[in-house]
Amino acid sequence: MEFADYFLELYENTGWNFVFLYEQYEYDRVLEGMWVSIKLIVASLIFSLVVGFIGAWAQGVNSKFVRNAIAGYIQLFRNTPPFVQILFFYFVLGNLVPTYDAGGYQEGYIDSFGWAVISLGFFAGSFNVEIFRSGIEAVPESTREAAEALGYTRLMSYIHVIFPLAFRVCLPSLNNNLVNLLKTTTLAYGIAVPEMMYTANQIWSDNVNVSEMMIFLFLFYVGLVAILVYGMHKWERKMKIPGYG
Amino acid sequence: MSEIASNGGSAWTPDQPMVSIKDVHKSFGDLEVLKGISMDIMKGECICIIGPSGSGKSTLIRCVNALNDIQKGSILVEGLEVNDPALDKLELRKKVGMVFQQYNLFPHKTAIENIMMAPIHVLKQDEKEVEELARELVKKVRLEGKENSYPGELSGGQQQRVAIARSLAMTPDVMLFDEVTSALDPETVKEVLTTIQELAEEGMTCILVTHEMGFAREVANHIYFTDRGVIVEHGEPATFFDDAKDPRTKEFLSQIL
Numbered sequence A: 001m002e003f004a005d006y007f008l009e010l011y012e013n014t015g016w017n018f019v020f021l022y023e024q025y026e027y028d029r030v031l032e033g034m035w036v037s038i039k040l041i042v043a044s045l046i047f048s049l050v051v052g053f054i055g056a057w058a059q060g061v062n063s064k065f066v067r068n069a070i071a072g073y074i075q076l077f078r079n080t081p082p083f084v085q086i087l088f089f090y091f092v093l094g095n096l097v098p099t100y101d102a103g104g105y106q107e108g109y110i111d112s113f114g115w116a117v118i119s120l121g122f123f124a125g126s127f128n129v130e131i132f133r134s135g136i137e138a139v140p141e142s143t144r145e146a147a148e149a150l151g152y153t154r155l156m157s158y159i160h161v162i163f164p165l166a167f168r169v170c171l172p173s174l175n176n177n178l179v180n181l182l183k184t185t186t187l188a189y190g191i192a193v194p195e196m197m198y199t200a201n202q203i204w205s206d207n208v209n210v211s212e213m214m215i216f217l218f219l220f221y222v223g224l225v226a227i228l229v230y231g232m233h234k235w236e237r238k239m240k241i242p243g244y245g
Numbered sequence B: 001m002s003e004i005a006s007n008g009g010s011a012w013t014p015d016q017p018m019v020s021i022k023d024v025h026k027s028f029g030d031l032e033v034l035k036g037i038s039m040d041i042m043k044g045e046c047i048c049i050i051g052p053s054g055s056g057k058s059t060l061i062r063c064v065n066a067l068n069d070i071q072k073g074s075i076l077v078e079g080l081e082v083n084d085p086a087l088d089k090l091e092l093r094k095k096v097g098m099v100f101q102q103y104n105l106f107p108h109k110t111a112i113e114n115i116m117m118a119p120i121h122v123l124k125q126d127e128k129e130v131e132e133l134a135r136e137l138v139k140k141v142r143l144e145g146k147e148n149s150y151p152g153e154l155s156g157g158q159q160q161r162v163a164i165a166r167s168l169a170m171t172p173d174v175m176l177f178d179e180v181t182s183a184l185d186p187e188t189v190k191e192v193l194t195t196i197q198e199l200a201e202e203g204m205t206c207i208l209v210t211h212e213m214g215f216a217r218e219v220a221n222h223i224y225f226t227d228r229g230v231i232v233e234h235g236e237p238a239t240f241f242d243d244a245k246d247p248r249t250k251e252f253l254s255q256i257l
């Protein structure tokens, strides 16, 4: 492998140790870390969108109790550090979840990956609720009435008319929040989710190559953000309605 | 059975008014906008409501399909009591179609999708059959070739005709039109009025709020003139326009004709 040889030589000549580029074992570890990161990002992104979709709907229901509950949730998650949220979910709520016998030791039904998705999803979801709500407010009352006059229930008109229009309006701010979420997933490191940040830490502990791993982490996340932003922009263009807005 | 009972009326028959409005009162806060309005519309009739701005015309027809609630009185649509807390709104809206001044199309859907949406989502009808009906309606409102245009790509008159077709796709028994030509250019007013006139001639029951006196005279069976929340005067077009009795009516007509 010429490529690997190059980095091995680079290490021998200069001391720059990109160990995962010439050693199969570390290479596999990095690949696995990247894969876990991507799964974590996609899962918490989707979960946060679902939370936003439902939360924004629930903000409009008649029940004062439900509306207050949503408002409380938003305040709580917007005004506490996401790292504390992750630790809280994993160590406090994790303790309340029943466990099963995983061959000699007890394993919770929700693992650290699951808790990371849930807490990150609720974290970014609290922002998504507000973002979607601002989009919903931009949909004219008359459009809502037209749907109502056609026999749509509130939920049906939310799904088929209001949300699709609101979504387009708030794509730019949604874009920002999702980029933010992507970066925040590195906090899952705190509960030992074997994502890229955690894996890099393991590798530099074994190989004492912190700088090299840091450079790699930067490039990895720059690349991911670039892909996300590119995808969102493409989506925005695709969703553009001819002759509207 | 229970539905009829809860609506406090017997089953509707075509010899009864299709829409029967009795002593309707409506206030927004302290402002009483409708002060005891009554009118009956028989099946197949086309009636026009005219009157100065702010007299409560929009409010009245919005009450007919329960977009506004009323404080007092009764509105029966084919025997269905609109002023009933237990009203099945879907039942009502299947009977009553409404077209708005600002068209209010769904901008993210094409013309044909706008027409097809409600029958599919609300009536759960088969998509193929709905599409067939939608294509007929497109033809009826003379928009062939515009099926796949988005509202933003259509002129006001074209959008309004899509809105009419969208409403007709729900196969309503009564159509409400609230100043549907007021936002249009003079040239496109006619195409929309023609569509409505054809509908009325086919026997659709229509309630129109309009400032188009020529249209009202030609198409309406009955004209109602409202002012400050009451019906000042009403009659068949010929008598109404040529032989108005009330000074308020006379003044309004002299300004508008």
Ligand SMILES: Nc1ncnc2c1ncn2[C@@H]1O[C@H](COP(=O)(O)OP(=O)(O)OP(=O)(O)O)[C@@H](O)[C@H]1O
Binding pocket: B028, B031, B033, B051, B052, B053, B054, B055, B056, B057, B058, B059, B060, B179
């Ligand atoms: N949602 C509302 N809340 C408070 N007041 C309202 C509301 N809708 C209408 N009104 C008031 O009720 C009165 C009647 O309004 P309405 O829209 O029915 O008049 P209109 O006869 O349709 O007038 P126009 O010819 O200008 O459309 C007006 O004074 C208006 O300000």
Ligand SMILES: [Mg+2]
Binding pocket: B057, B058, B059, B178, B179
């Ligand atoms: Mg009006």
